[in-house]
Amino acid sequence: xxxxxxxxxxxxxxxxxxxxxxxxxxxxxxxxxxxxxxxxxxxxxxxxxxxxxxxxxxxxxxxxxxxxxxxxxxxxxxxxxxxxxxxxxxxxxxxxxxxxxxxxxxxxxxxxxxxxxxxxxxxxxxxxxxxxxxxxxxxxxxxxxxxxxxxxxxxxxxxxxxxxxxxxxxxxxxxxxxxxxxxxxxxxxxxxxxxxxxxxxxxxxxxxxxxxxxxxxxxxxxxxxxxxxxxxxxxxxxxxxxxxxxxxxxxxxxxxxxxxxxxxxxxxxxxxxxxxxxxxxxxxxxxxxxxxxxxxxxxxxxxxxxxxxxxxxxxxxxxxxxxxxxxxxxxxxxxxxxxxxxxxxxxxxxxxxxxxxxxxxxxxxxxxxxxxxxxxxxxxxxxxxxxxxxxxxxxxxxxxxxxxxxxxxxxxxxxxxxxxxxxxxxxxxxxxxxxxxxxxxxxxxxxxxxxxxxxxxxxxxxxxxxxxxxxxxx
Ligand SMILES: [Fe+2]
Numbered sequence: 001x002x003x004x005x006x007x008x009x010x011x012x013x014x015x016x017x018x019x020x021x022x023x024x025x026x027x028x029x030x031x032x033x034x035x036x037x038x039x040x041x042x043x044x045x046x047x048x049x050x051x052x053x054x055x056x057x058x059x060x061x062x063x064x065x066x067x068x069x070x071x072x073x074x075x076x077x078x079x080x081x082x083x084x085x086x087x088x089x090x091x092x093x094x095x096x097x098x099x100x101x102x103x104x105x106x107x108x109x110x111x112x113x114x115x116x117x118x119x120x121x122x123x124x125x126x127x128x129x130x131x132x133x134x135x136x137x138x139x140x141x142x143x144x145x146x147x148x149x150x151x152x153x154x155x156x157x158x159x160x161x162x163x164x165x166x167x168x169x170x171x172x173x174x175x176x177x178x179x180x181x182x183x184x185x186x187x188x189x190x191x192x193x194x195x196x197x198x199x200x201x202x203x204x205x206x207x208x209x210x211x212x213x214x215x216x217x218x219x220x221x222x223x224x225x226x227x228x229x230x231x232x233x234x235x236x237x238x239x240x241x242x243x244x245x246x247x248x249x250x251x252x253x254x255x256x257x258x259x260x261x262x263x264x265x266x267x268x269x270x271x272x273x274x275x276x277x278x279x280x281x282x283x284x285x286x287x288x289x290x291x292x293x294x295x296x297x298x299x300x301x302x303x304x305x306x307x308x309x310x311x312x313x314x315x316x317x318x319x320x321x322x323x324x325x326x327x328x329x330x331x332x333x334x335x336x337x338x339x340x341x342x343x344x345x346x347x348x349x350x351x352x353x354x355x356x357x358x359x360x361x362x363x364x365x366x367x368x369x370x371x372x373x374x375x376x377x378x379x380x381x382x383x384x385x386x387x388x389x390x391x392x393x394x395x396x397x398x399x400x401x402x403x404x405x406x407x408x409x410x411x412x413x414x415x416x417x418x419x420x421x422x423x424x425x426x427x428x429x430x431x432x433x434x435x436x437x438x439x440x441x442x443x444x445x446x447x448x449x450x451x452x453x454x455x456x457x458x459x460x461x462x463x464x465x466x467x468x469x470x471x472x473x474x
Contacts, residue, residue: 026199030255041292068297081295092283105144106276108432115432126385138216151177154232190217196257359397373420378402
């Protein structure tokens with residue numbers, strides 16, 4: 001008898017939905033799927049069935065909703081989650097304002113004396129971690145580089161770095177200003193959230209939306225990385241257009257935590273960022289007491305090595321938007337707040353093509369950083385943990401020697417970017433740079449006078465030929 005007719009396979013199924021398997025560098029399990037509606041419980045039957053607010057929840061849990069969009073947003077854009085927790089979040093002491101962090105900025109108007117605008121392209125070497133003699137956690141180590149807009153207007157963006165050497169202890173952070181896209185560059189982040197736990201390594205991104213509490217541990221002892229914070233919008237996957245339903249960042253590669261709770265009745269320090277200012281209150285229990293949750297407003301992570309590049313395969317160049325992982329809409333229809341691009345190893349196979357990035361002037365401000373590896377560009381000094389800045393509409397491209405090489409080389413299929421990962425934030429605005437970035441970081445690179453001096457106008461060698469060409473038109 002054939003094996004397929006044997007009864008053990010009748011209705012065969014794995015039990016439960018797909019979750020990831022822990023690895024050597026990440027002990028946690030995740031649900032998958034960008035934008036899905038998830039349901040997860042750390043105790044059986046803790047999620048109510050058929051309603052969100054039963055008269056009495058199982059285990060005497062409290063029901064609590066978190067909205068990431070207004071109630072009557074279109075259904076396709078509604079973002080919210082229901083928590084079933086040991087105590088409601090409202091059980092806390094009054095707020096106190098914290099001393100101002102002079103390196104943290106949220107308002108990027110030219111009227112702000114802490115912000116300057118410049119058409120000069122700039123670069124920063126690797127931002128230095130704190131000295132061992134000082135103890136700096138993730139929140140204390142936030143330093144704003146640039147931004148535009150204002151969180152009170154729900155429009156704009158801030159780009160920060162974080163430089164930390166100490167885990168947050170009995171301390172939680174909640175950013176009410178915007179969603180944070182966090183990019184570890186050195187050291188993993190062990191992030192505990194109300195939704196569960198996430199381990200994020202260099203090469204992965206994590207998005208923690210506005211209003212969500214989280215605590216950052218540093219299992220590798222230090223943490224350096226980049227943050228793009230967006231005001232008044234949420235990250236989306238870019239439309240795929242003619243690419244079709246496959247390619248770029250695949251929705252199922254986004255990983256979302258499973259419910260995980262603790263019983264902890266010690267004192268916790270709760271830090272809230274509002275309009276760039278920090279406030280703090282105490283509560284007599286952990287904020288990580290969510291026994292079950294469901295919804296689609298939840299943090300997620302993504303391993304950027306999984307990004308599927310879909311670039312030109314015959315001749316000419318695609319615009320860099322082909323490397324867009326996540327995008328966010330501005331209030332202007334058709335204009336992004338920011339497109340977040342990642343550059344991973346790929347084949348370059350084009351014929352009769354100038355293969356390096358073409359010379360260009362771009363409406364967007366471009367901020368680039370590196371997770372690891374070596375940057376192949378010739379005119380920009382970029383190293384892992386550093387940053388470059390190209391202002392809106394200012395020209396940039398490769399050096400003359402790179403141009404000469406690229407216009408004469410025998411073009412063969414070539415693997416490029418092996419062992420490297422870089423990113424670009426394509427931000428549709430003028431960006432204000434902070435005093436920290438321009439004066440206090442200590443890593444701002446000097447601006448060489450002669451960077452662009454070497455260009456030869458070889459056209460001048462063709463004047464006779466050009467004259468003949470004109471003559472032939474008469
Ligand atoms: Fe550019």
